[in-house]
Amino acid sequence: MASSNDSADRFVIRAPSSPREWEGYYALRYRILRQPWNQPPGSERDELEPIACHRVAIEHSTGRIVGCGRIHRRDDGAAQIRYMAVEDGYRNLGIGALLLESLEQWALEQGIGTIVLYARTPAVAFYKQHGYRIVASAHTLFGAIEHVLMQKP
Known part of the structure; x- marks a missing residue:
């Protein structure tokens, strides 16, 4: 893996x-997170879009959007990351x-101390490396994608 400094430069x-x-941003979310499971266009959005903090990763040399993520404050006071x-x-x-660092920084600036997310099983190790822990097993999305509830701290 490239170092964070290399990535931050690129x-x-x-x-x-x-x-x-x-x-x-929305095209990337749809193409990676919904289209492979035959979900309709528009399924990559929800009612919280207007109040959420959105982030994109843009490659300097091409201007191409190559990553995305979103975070929003939940009613219970925690923040939730989605659509990574x-x-x-x-x-x-x-x-x-x-992306995760930027989303977490937003939560910190909002005075939010707890962040939750529903991670697809293949992403669990990534989130564990960044201080998240598994809280519970969760839903199976589209009948095929196992998720677990993770939290930090």
Whole structure:
């Protein structure tokens, strides 16, 4: 895996800031998180989009959106991370870690001390490396994707 410094030099993490970036952000979410399971366009969005903090990873050299994630405050006061995704050819370069760090920073700035997420089984090791722990088994999405509830701290 590339070091975080290498990744930080190659990619910028920030909120989408133009209609083109918002379109690319949602297209990436759909293409990676919904389309492989034959879900309809639009299923990559929910009612919390307007109040959430959104992040994209943009490759400096191409301007291409290669990763994304979102966090929002829940009614119980915790924050929840959702829709984390990195393009296939860009995985294991530290992009996920940069996105996660940015989302966690937002929670910290909001005074939120607890962050939860529902991780797909293959992503559990990644989140454990970043201080999350398994709290409970959770749902199976689309009848095929096992999830666990994770929390930090």
